Amino acid sequence: MPPRYQPADSLASPRFTGVRTFARLPHVRTTAEVDVAVVGLPFDTGATYKVGARFGPESIRSASAMLRPYNAELDVQVFAQLSVVDYGDAPVIPGFIDDSYAAITATLRPLAEAQVITLGLGGDHSIALAELRALAAVHGPLALVQFDSHGDLWDSYYGGHKYTHGTPFRRAVEEGLILPARSIQLGMRGSLFGQEDLQIARDMGFTVLTTTQLLACSPREIGDLVRQQVGDGKVFLSFDVDFFDPAYAPGTGTPEVGGPSSFQGLAYLRACTGIRWVGADVVEVLPAHDHAQITAQLAAQVGYEFLSLVALGPV
Ligand code: MN
Ligand code: MN
Numbered sequence: 001m002p003p004r005y006q007p008a009d010s011l012a013s014p015r016f017t018g019v020r021t022f023a024r025l026p027h028v029r030t031t032a033e034v035d036v037a038v039v040g041l042p043f044d045t046g047a048t049y050k051v052g053a054r055f056g057p058e059s060i061r062s063a064s065a066m067l068r069p070y071n072a073e074l075d076v077q078v079f080a081q082l083s084v085v086d087y088g089d090a091p092v093i094p095g096f097i098d099d100s101y102a103a104i105t106a107t108l109r110p111l112a113e114a115q116v117i118t119l120g121l122g123g124d125h126s127i128a129l130a131e132l133r134a135l136a137a138v139h140g141p142l143a144l145v146q147f148d149s150h151g152d153l154w155d156s157y158y159g160g161h162k163y164t165h166g167t168p169f170r171r172a173v174e175e176g177l178i179l180p181a182r183s184i185q186l187g188m189r190g191s192l193f194g195q196e197d198l199q200i201a202r203d204m205g206f207t208v209l210t211t212t213q214l215l216a217c218s219p220r221e222i223g224d225l226v227r228q229q230v231g232d233g234k235v236f237l238s239f240d241v242d243f244f245d246p247a248y249a250p251g252t253g254t255p256e257v258g259g260p261s262s263f264q265g266l267a268y269l270r271a272c273t274g275i276r277w278v279g280a281d282v283v284e285v286l287p288a289h290d291h292a293q294i295t296a297q298l299a300a301q302v303g304y305e306f307l308s309l310v311a312l313g314p315v
Helices: 053-066 098-115 127-139 170-175 196-204 211-215 219-230 261-268 295-312
Strands: 035-040 086-087 117-122 143-147 184-188 206-212 234-240 276-283
Touching: 035 053, 035 098, 035 127, 035 295, 053 117, 053 211, 053 276, 053 295, 117 127, 117 295, 127 143, 127 170, 127 184, 127 234, 127 276, 143 170, 143 196, 143 219, 143 261, 184 196, 184 211, 184 219, 196 206, 206 211, 206 219, 219 261, 261 295, 276 295
Parallel strands: 035 086, 035 117, 117 276, 143 184, 143 234, 184 206, 234 276
Antiparallel strands: none
16 A cells, blocks of 8 residues: 555646645645654744744745655655655744744644654744653653754753743753753854853763764764664654754854755765654744755755655664
């Protein structure tokens, strides 16, 4: 039996036709016969600098029309293996992070309960906490694989405000949603507030690779390290597009120069095979600062690589 839900065939109808969904998938709000659901999480008032990631999901969906079903690098027919839908967006409330968290968690939890893997399209990175609340409630505490130029482990901003895109993983650790000793952060770089900023993550038990350390390793070495780190437990991938150099991802809220190219970053991601993924997100796409859909197209590709890794399976 072929998978129940598949993308429109771009050899049969032009990709610029139809209503834009991720990868031209059907927009269906069901958990029945669904392996992966793509969910837009268009919230951006957790951002501490440039806002506009609320338009990220729309932009990523538009750029994703270019995706084809066969991943030649990973040798997998993604949509022959997986039934995937575009589930639409969570009903977030701009400016109200607690209510938006509740809306995101309420949207994702029934998917997790039905063993549907979720792929969130951000939105600023604050949304990851709401995703992790939904997934950990069903799956238990998760290992985290985070591609990002920032750790997002700061305690608070602006006099004790604890919920921003700079703090979601600190809160996730406090709430017992992720297991630092099973987690890894890849790509840290840029100016910091102090020497302690990187040490915070290591003191909490995370394995942390700076961009300099990452780029000194081959994709194969990174794949081995990530597998060793997460073990055979359930894993969440959180991919902040500011992981990439701004030359490859200019449309983002807190860019950091001196990062991996799109070629390098995708190679590291593709090396993360053999992992029990239960969810992922790709976040911090700001179309207002994007040019020629450079960032949105790269974010769509990141989502596609995640689907490919899921299609390959955990073995
Ligand atoms: Mn970041
Ligand atoms: Mn981030």
